[in-house]
Amino acid sequence: MTVTGKTPDSAEIRWSAPDDVGGSALQGYVIELRDVSRAYWRRVATAGPTTTSYTLRDLTPGAEYVVRIVAKNEEGEGGPLTSEYITMPKSRSNLILIISIPSRYQYSV
Numbered sequence: 582m583t584v585t586g587k588t589p590d591s592a593e594i595r596w597s598a599p600d601d602v603g604g605s606a607l608q609g610y611v612i613e614l615r616d617v618s619r620a621y622w623r624r625v626a627t628a629g630p631t632t633t634s635y636t637l638r639d640l641t642p643g644a645e646y647v648v649r650i651v652a653k654n655e656e657g658e659g660g661p662l663t664s665e666y667i668t669m670p671k672s673r674s675n676l677i678l679i680i681s682i683p684s685r686y687q688y689s690v
Contacts (some may be wrong), residue, residue: 582595582663582664584667585649587669587670590638594636594648595672596634597635602659606654607630608630608651608653609626609630611624611653612624612625612626612637612649613625613629613648613661614648615646617646617647617666622649623642641669642670643668
């Protein structure tokens with residue numbers, strides 16, 4: 582699994598289809614997310630059998646997450662593919678923009 586395209590509140594994940602699905606056709610994937618400061622996993626999406634990427638949204642800037650992908654077929658769910666820690670960039674709202682106005686312009690309020 583790879584993580585690409587991170588912004589302060591989103592990240593795209595990509596994975597490869599499993600080599601072996603246990604004799605039954607792959608039906609899809611379950612995508613789960615866990616904030617590393619919490620003990621529980623949250624199911625964020627399901628995806629079809631040909632899907633191998635997903636964009637996680639509404640993440641907290643500066644937080645760390647773990648993602649797991651579970652393949653499923655008619656027999657049930659397989660073992661999870663689990664990511665390394667994903668550290669989100671801090672919010673861009675912390676940036677300060679300084680605009681310099683040339684002195685030849687005068688503004689009154």
